[in-house]
Amino acid sequence: MTETLIADALAARQADVPIQTRSARPTSFEPADFAAPSAREVNWKLSDLQRLAPLFVDEPAESARAVTVEVDAPAGVHVPSTGLDAPVRGEVFRPEDRPSAIAWKRSEDALHLRLPAGQVLEQPVRVRLHGTDATARSTAHIVIEAERDSHATVVLEHTGSAQFAQNVEIIVRDGASLTVLSLQAWEDDAVHAAAHQAVVGRRASLTHFVVSLGGAVVRVNPSVRLAGEGSHAELFGLSFADSGQHLESQVYLFHEGPATKGNVLYKSALQGAKARTVWIGDVLIGADAVDTDSYEANRNLVLTDGARADSIPNLEIETGEIAGAGHASATGRFDDEQLFYLRSRGISEKESRRLVVLGFLMEIVQKIAVDDVRARLIDAVEAELATMEVD
Structure with missing residues (x-):
């Protein structure tokens, strides 16, 4: 009897312990299987739950046109995807939280982009999603399928106003090379x-x-599984948070196959009262991922008082036969030596600070190979910096 009581007590206690590791999170296509998010869960404790609350409601979208979609792609790339059981849809996607399960359920038809096998698309495929109503909820499920030995770039551009829950399912088949850029x-x-x-x-x-x-x-939470031998992923992020903004990414990179390589680099700049960024980086090197080489880093530049950057890198290794693995995180203010160097050459303090921030963020921007997107981002960063105040 005593052993039974102890076992029951341990089981009850374990049931109350939040799941900590990314690989252990449950998945479900049914929103009801996920409780309403709270600050108790590790994947929600740093999120802005109050403002995200509309996306936890499992009801039909309030307006079918709350987010309009425009696709610019070569003929044959945008293919039909009707119904939750449409071919390819769900091949790799498994909802890990309530908003993604709602987006799956409420987006009966998916936007499916199939990049042809063996072809190189010189121009990027563009998907423009524009919100038309800040008070209306909307959902979407997007499938990006890069067929064998294809080479392409897909740009997802989000503009306007909306309450938007979105899934993006990405399948990179053997020998393919795919770039996906999500611009918010x-x-x-x-x-x-x-x-x-x-x-x-x-x-x-x-x-x-x-x-x-x-x-x-x-x-925006990206999750990448390097399943095939010799597969490779580079995950980059850039954000600039102003007063009152909450910009968040929880990154998961799973090295499953042997001889895989991964590199993660996210950078953020913050200015203004209650400007906040959240970055959580989880890397799992599986038991079969021998000869893996992996590194993740997050860098944050806090420009004013009242801003906050949360940065949590995590690394799990299940095999001792790896080429390398590491992680790093740094959050700070301006480098005094850089400012001194610039000011000693006659550059004003405000201009010196602008140059330091621009140089910090350009490491990510310069990796973007789409010329007009890169130019637009430079202009956007410059516009943010124009409002920067010197303490």
Whole structure:
């Protein structure tokens, strides 16, 4: 009897212990299987739950046109995807939280982009998503399928105002090379939660960008599984948070296959009262991922008092036969030596600070190979810096 009571007590206690590791999180296509998020869960404790609350409601979208979608792609790339059981949809995507399960359920038809096998698309495929109503909830499920030995770039551009829950399912088949850039240039009242899940095949590569500049609350969480031998992923992020903005990314990189390589670099700048960024980076090197090489880093530059940057890198290694693995995180203010160097050459303090911030963020911007997007981001960063005040 005593042993039974102890076992029951331990089971009850374990049931109350929050799941800490990313690989252990439950998945479900049914929103009811996920409780309403609270600050108790490790994946929600740093999020702005109050402003994200509309995305926790499992009801039909309030307006079918709350977010309009425009696709600019070569003929045959945008293919039909009707119904929750449409081909390819759900091949790799498994909702890990309530908003992504709602987005799955309420987006009966997916936007499916199929990049043709063996072809190189010289021009990027562009998907423009524009919110038309800041008070209306909307959802979307997007499938990006890079067929074997294809080479392409897909740009997802978000503008306007909306309450938007979104899934992005990315399949990079053997030998393919895919770049996906998600640009959040929302108006100041938009609320956006997105789950990006990707699987990369044998000798294939994925370059993934998350660029968040606009929106009241933006939460874009990329998850990448390097499943094939010799697969490779580079995950880059850039954000600039102003007063009252909450910009968040929780990154998961799972080295599953042997001889895989991964590199994660996210950078943020923050200015203004209650400007906040959140970055959580989880890397798992699985038991079969021998000869893996992995590194993740997050850098944050706090420009004014009242701003806050949370940065949590995590690394799990299940095999001792790796080429290398590491992680780093740094949050701070201006480098006094850099400022002194610039000011000693006759550059004003305000201009010196502008140059330091610009140089800090350009490391990410310069990696973007789409010329007009890169130029637009430089202009956007410059516009942010024009409002920077010298303490």
